[in-house]
Amino acid sequence: MLRKSIIFWAFFIALSSLTLADHCRAGFGASPPWVKNYNLLPGSYYEQKITLSRGDPEEDMEAKVIFKLPEEIKNWFSVDKGMKFPLPKGEMQVPVKIIVNVPTNARLDKYVGTINIEAVPVNRQIGVGVNLAAGIEVDLEVTDRQIEGMLVRYVSIDDVPQSSPISVLLRIQNTGNVKTRPDRVEIKVLDQFGKNILGTAETRDLDWILSFQTKDIFAKFPMKLPMGGYWAEIKIYKGNDILRETQLIFNVVEKKPILENPMVKKMIYAGAGILLMVFLVAAILIIRSARKKGKLRFSGIKIGKIEIRVIKEAEGKKENKEIK
Numbered sequence: 348m349l350r351k352s353i354i355f356w357a358f359f360i361a362l363s364s365l366t367l368a369d370h371c372r373a374g375f376g377a378s379p380p381w382v383k384n385y386n387l388l389p390g391s392y393y394e395q396k397i398t399l400s401r402g403d404p405e406e407d408m409e410a411k412v413i414f415k416l417p418e419e420i421k422n423w424f425s426v427d428k429g430m431k432f433p434l435p436k437g438e439m440q441v442p443v444k445i446i447v448n449v450p451t452n453a454r455l456d457k458y459v460g461t462i463n464i465e466a467v468p469v470n471r472q473i474g475v476g477v478n479l480a481a482g483i484e485v486d487l488e489v490t491d492r493q494i495e496g497m498l499v500r501y502v503s504i505d506d507v508p509q510s511s512p513i514s515v516l517l518r519i520q521n522t523g524n525v526k527t528r529p530d531r532v533e534i535k536v537l538d539q540f541g542k543n544i545l546g547t548a549e550t551r552d553l554d555w556i557l558s559f560q561t562k563d564i565f566a567k568f569p570m571k572l573p574m575g576g577y578w579a580e581i582k583i584y585k586g587n588d589i590l591r592e593t594q595l596i597f598n599v600v601e602k603k604p605i606l607e608n609p610m611v612k613k614m615i616y617a618g619a620g621i622l623l624m625v626f627l628v629a630a631i632l633i634i635r636s637a638r639k640k641g642k643l644r645f646s647g648i649k650i651g652k653i654e655i656r657v658i659k660e661a662e663g664k665k666e667n668k669e670i671k
Contacts, residue, residue, distance in 0.1 A: 374402030375466055375479035382445050382462070384559070385488040386524045390451040393559045397483060399441045399464065401434065407469040408434040408479070410441075416460035416485060423447050424462070434466055445483070453489045460485040496522040497529075499583055499591040500561065508602040509574055513548075515566040515581060521556040528553045529583050529590060532566040539576040541594075546570050572599045 382395045399410065412430045414421055426432075427444040434441055445462065466479040501518035513534065521527050531551045537544055548568040556562045576598050583590045 374400075375481055376400050377464060377481040377483050380482065381484040381486065382447065383484070383486045384447070385486075385490070386492065386494050387447070387449050387453075387487060387489045388491070388493070388524045388558070389449060389453045389455075389489060391447075391449045391489075391524055391558055393447040393449070395445045395447075397443050397445055399434065399443060399466075399481065401439055401466075401479070404434070404437055404439055407436045408466045409469055410434050410443075411465045411467065413463040413465065414460070415463060417458060419454075420458050420460070420487070423449055423453075433469075447487070449489060455489050455491060458485070458487045458489070493525050494523040495525055495527050497527050497556065497585070497590065498522060499529075502581060502583070502591060502593050502595065504579060504595050504597040506598045506600045507572070509599055510571055510602060513568045513570055513572075513579070513597070515568070515579075516563055517553075517566060517583065518561065518563050519556050520561040521558055524558045526555045526557050528555050528564070529585055531584050533582045533584070534566075534568050534570075535580040536570060536572070537578040537580070539578070541578040545572070545577070574599050574601060 376399070378398045378400065379395075382397075384393055384395075387393060401408075410428075410432050412426050414424055416424065425446045425448070427446060432441075432443070462483040462485060464481045464483065466481075468478065498520045499517060500520050501516070503516045504513065505516070507513050513536070515532065515534065517529070517532070519529070531549055532553065533547070533549045535544060535547045548570055550566050550568060553566060554562070554564040556564070576596065579595045579597055580592075581595065582592045
């Protein structure tokens with residue numbers, strides 16, 4: 348009896364371990380598992396980043412998005428990767444954005460629903476069910492309450508070319524449902540030891556950040572400094588409130604000639620390529636037009652040392668020309 352009991356429990360534990368291992372291997376989830384916003388205005392645009400995770404991505408899979416939403420709001424929703432997109436082998440996490448575009452004539456109300464994301468192996472046989480699925484809760488409210496708010500997520504200063512303005516990067520998250528921006532940004536520049544104040548400046552010329560968006564904007568200060576290292580004390584204001592106060596080190600460096608700038612070189616090469624393409628297309632169109640009018644007849648084209656041979660016919664006379 349004892350022996351039978353031991354065998355039973357050993358078999359049960361082994362079976363449970365296999366089941367648990369298979370469940371972990373097939374683990375699939377979404378984080379966060381919701382799209383929630385209670386402060387949408389008619390006409391609002393909202394994005395929610397979702398990370399899809401697989402515990403053991405041993406094979407290529409395809410994700411399929413299914414909206415289980417009220418008909419009234421189905422067309423508000425879209426996915427940046429489309430309704431079907433790959434989940435590549437070896438990638439444990441795949442980010443995706445759920446986008447909500449509220450129409451300007453949207454009814455003020457609360458809306459709930461679900462977004463299901465199903466994952467199926469790419470080489471699945473026909474008739475075999477879905478392996479993995481994740482559910483995302485949708486909970487929205489369209490309101491007429493206007494809410495303004497923002498968070499300063501990041502502040503930095505890159506090296507400043509000599510005689511160029513100091514450019515301070517601000518990463519701002521708009522947490523409200525109306526566009527916003529800081530009212531002003533102040534900078535105090537000190538020497539490399541942080542003791543002597545070399546200059547102060549203020550700017551109010553700042554870009555707007557749309558509702559629920561995170562955007563990089565720049566505060567620029569036309570202060571001319573000699574090459575060297577400096578400290579900057581920066582204050583970012585909304586009204587009389589300081590949103591963020593920070594100290595940063597930056598350098599003023601020698602300004603490179605414009606042609607040494609990699610971006611400028613790329614633009615020059617791209618422009619030259621476009622001009623060459625336009626020239627070739629124009630030449631082809633002119634030659635085709637002339638051929639249709641009976642003025643030109645090709646006898647050959649050579650690629651390499653570009654050689655075009657044509658025969659010109661005019662007023663009953665034939666004139667041979669060779670262009671090399």
